[in-house]
Amino acid sequence: MSQEQAVPSRTGRRELNATLTVRRVMDGADVLCLSGILDTEGAAALGHELTAHLRAAGSNRRVILDLTGLRLLSAAGIHVLDTHTRHLSEHPVLVIVSTAHVREIFTVAPAPGLYVCPTLDAALAALPEIAPHRTVGTADGPEDQTDEDQTDEDQADDDLGTRTKARTSAVIGMAQGIVLERYALPGLQAAFDLLRETSRRHDVPLRVLASAVVTAPRPAGRSSGWFPDRPPTPPPSPELLDVPEQGAYDRRQLLRTLVHEVVAVADADGAEVHLTDQALGNSLVLESHSGLDAAYRDRVAQVGAPPAVCARARLLGRPVLVADVTTDPDLVATEVGRAASAAGSRALYAVPALAEDGACVGVITVHHARPGPWLTHVQLNALRNLANDLARWNSWYRRTVVLDALEHLHAQN
Structure with missing residues (x-):
């Protein structure tokens, strides 16, 4: 100074x-x-x-x-x-x-x-x-x-x-x-x-690394590393995502694969995947999407609380169905509801990705151009399994890949 x-x-x-x-x-x-x-x-x-x-x-x-x-x-x-x-x-x-x-x-x-x-x-x-x-x-x-x-x-x-x-x-x-x-x-x-x-x-x-730097505990010293005695953990085996083990390290590609799998499984017209970010007050941050226009994506790019359907699913800890965006009392008069309707979405279904301790770490949301329930029991189960895959992978990625990156950053100084 x-x-x-x-x-x-x-x-x-x-x-x-x-x-x-x-x-x-x-x-x-x-x-x-x-x-x-x-x-x-x-x-x-x-x-x-x-x-x-x-x-x-x-x-x-x-x-x-x-x-x-x-x-x-x-x-x-x-x-x-x-x-x-x-x-x-x-x-x-x-x-x-x-x-x-x-x-x-x-x-x-x-x-x-x-x-x-x-x-x-x-x-x-x-x-x-x-x-x-x-x-x-x-x-x-x-x-x-x-x-x-x-x-x-x-x-x-x-x-x-x-x-x-x-x-x-x-x-x-x-x-x-x-x-x-x-x-x-x-x-x-x-x-x-x-x-x-x-x-x-x-x-x-970069934004994921920055969030980790901001929220991780301060390293105790240089000699022992930032996270000493951390055992190596292999990536989880997903039930539905057909990705090789090495593919679990590629965050962008895995999330792209996930959202396209969601669209196919749910016979949906669009889909979005949010993950929580601790540095942003644990808000839900849009990570991947398919079939959604720019105006809607901008509206749900970061979601902290309802009325967005992904925030509802996170708050309740269970799936949420909006049968018709244009008549749903919580969405019809809101900016996010109008953006969804303008994007051609009438029905929405959101599934929370829950960690082992029950905390919601993300949400998968699918869009349908026609109002009313459309998902079969088989499709509902598949979406729940994909949400479970997402939660397990996200937990492993944060504890392994992100911490490896922090260790590297710390070791350079």
Whole structure:
């Protein structure tokens, strides 16, 4: 971190339990440190202070908002931060977040005018590497990343909805910050390069690797590795998926095979597969699909709660049938319901993929162009078996392939 100028800190407005202090640093940035509890009244005061400092900074200085001293962030505080920075998507305000519940808020619902960093050092390091056109939710790496640098998964993400791409990019940014700080790397470019190299070497999608970095326990030390004494585990034998053992390591291909098998087994007009992501608050993230248009995919790219049928199945822990999207009381007046109808889907059937402990780790959803139940008992059983296959494979993949990738990343430093 660069040295501070000889300018005394000054205290801003004090409202109830929130205190704002300002520090000027030499890297062309003002650091606004917020501590305490940001409730409704404190949020209003923050809005005035933030507006004043943003105007004063102009185009010559950047504003960094340090929330590491914040114990509670209210909904009013989130709204103030969003509305007062939304116009700054080309030159976002850097936000330092350490508290778990605050970090989750910015991960699940990032604001376009904010760029999240784990430490002040990471924020200062990010200043020269944030391109003018980048925002917190659209950058997978430093500004000099070109289309040629994108992995297959980066390009595949274009098909999985702009909402999830924005939010998972925030997770990638958090992983960059963690790797930068943990291994004392020279900058975010080096952190991104390490993540990308590990992703390619182990064929683990970058966003999946980033999620693991963010959520895995901190390694105890270098000598014993990140996950010592981990026994090798062979991939599970699926009941219906006709894939060789080596195919279980290819995440993209296995999920593509799964969704096409689902369509064939269920005599469906479309299908989607979601998996949970711990770094995104255990939201369901669209991983593979068939026969669904872009507007619908964008609507279900990341699902946290009903009315989406996949979220209903997850919540209930059992299959859910929507006999007619256009008359279902929970869907008919919603955006996801209208998107499904516009995509030509009338009936939906969702099956949760349950782990051994009963937790839902994913959902398979099939679409039919005609309303009403259409699945036979044989087809229903086949879908349940495919969901079981998905749960077993996902558990093995996370405990084996992803952890192997984390071990490799750790061993490089």
